Amino acid sequence: MSTLAYAIPLSLFGGYIIVSTVLFRFPTLIHLKKKSKFNAKLIAHRGGAAENFENTITAFKHARSIGMEMLELDCQITKDKQIVVSHDDHLSRASGGDALIQDTNYEDLPTMCCPLAVTFTNGGMCTSESSDRHIPLLSEVFKEFKDFPINLDIKRNDEELINGVLDLIKEYKRETITVVGNFDSKIGDKVHKKAPEIPLLFGLTSIFKLFLLTYSGLLPFVPLKESYLEIPTGTLVKDLEWTQNSSTAMKTALRLYDFLFIRPFLFRHLQRRGIKIYLWVLNSEREWSRAISLGVDGIMTDYPSKLKDFCDAKGFSTSSDPLLENRH
Template sequence: MLRLTRFLLIPLLLIGAVVLLLALTSKPASTPAVLDDLGQHPLVIAHRGGAGLWPENTLFAFERAAALGVDMLEMDLHLSRDARLVVIHDDTLERTTNGQGPVAQFNLAELQALDAGYQWTADGGQSYPYRGQGTRIATLEEVFQRLPLMPKVLDLKVPDVGMEAVLCEMLAAYDQLDRVIVGSFHERSLQRFRQLCPEVATSAGPISVRLLLALNWLGLSDVLSPSYSALQIPPQHSGLTLATPRLVRNAQTRGLHVQLWTINEQPEMRRLLEMGANGLITDYPDRALQLFGRSTQLGALPTD
């Protein structure tokens, strides 16, 4: 019996020593300039520029969301056939444009000949108010040129196509290194981007999110030294509740800015803010601004 006790006790002591060492040497993430400049108030982040209000991921949407007074713009990136970064969510064109086929099979000129407002409707398909209005698929370069000072969340949608290097070079060229948070569901692409652009803020990739959730469940969040600055997650996923008061509190203790998506109804917005969320990523930024008591009137729009 004594021998069995020793057999079990020694591994437990070793595990305890490792956990203690990790806790003593762990460091929280530091707040990047893009978030530090926005202050301490909860952020309103326009998902795809405000997909519930106007055609998503377009200059039209981004300019109007900025004029509305949102804190950040969220957008999705693909590469065209001629290696230009274009702002569109889906791998294919059908859902948002009058085109068909994979985005990657078309060059920029072909993509920008399409109508990016063609499929947008607010009434279930009874009307399509943005058809034929000249709304195009935007390049990231155009976004940087038109909205250079606006903080942005950039989502890499396609892995292993060299997008990381193209983006890093463009961020430096347009003085955007301190104005973006870069995220992706593709862990390897996110790691590659961090290697190329270590000075740019990033959000947690899927493996990092799982690790944080596991450590939170085990009560071991203090051992985490995040390589990222933001935790961007949905409140629920696959029937599981991800965003809990404990998770939000522990993530913030590790220096993370907790931004929850995609939050479109005011009761849910209010609940998550009371939980302590640092930001709401929403298709309806006007609703979040209204909840915060901020203006929901469009300000002066830039002129061409």
């Protein structure tokens, strides 16, 4: 085979590598940078599930009062088509009930257990003295926190649930300060199709595609509809009780995930495109320190008071007003 036969493909491959590298560093040469209407570094997971009963109005108020800049919450739909704020569809864990929320009318929903296990802390229990153990309506939350950024996880691929959430977001004029999605990319796709103006989370399929695009060098060339990448760290997941006795293969997979995906070079590229990076659910100073060192945009926690104190001491904080309406 002639030298020319080798030279042409090598030249093409070399040109591809150079262009990909340049665009990875300067993505706005071909992509319009996304603009967010708010800046949230401190995010209360379920309102701060370790300090107050998760997803309650009391938890959300407490988180806001101590300086959290965003609330994370989850939505379900009841039998009588009410959109409620709850992580689990089944009532057993949070309320001790033996029924699904989707099979229960809103007025029949039980109150939450006390104490209540904190999902992302081994052995952690919420023993708040608050009497508020009520599962709220999403409309109640939107009324109380009308100008406050909210990260909203639609927990089921249900048309009535998806449409109900989007209708409420539009009714309360929250299109620019509500981030919506789920790990199920089908839910995100439906949200984006129905309301493309609402900021979207990366789903699991989109995250996998992001990984493939990154390590093939194609990422700089591909447009992304999502505006927020919210992922756990491998170190967080391996510390949870359900992975303590996991196989060597699982532990290896977690280390590999962390090594390949929790990478500052990837985060910087996405941030240059205006995509925010949030890590969850980080409940220790070790994880908070790591997140800050990685240069993420926000940290999601069950311990908002502790996170606020830690971040104030480290200088990882924002202004008292997270809204950026007048800065764009």
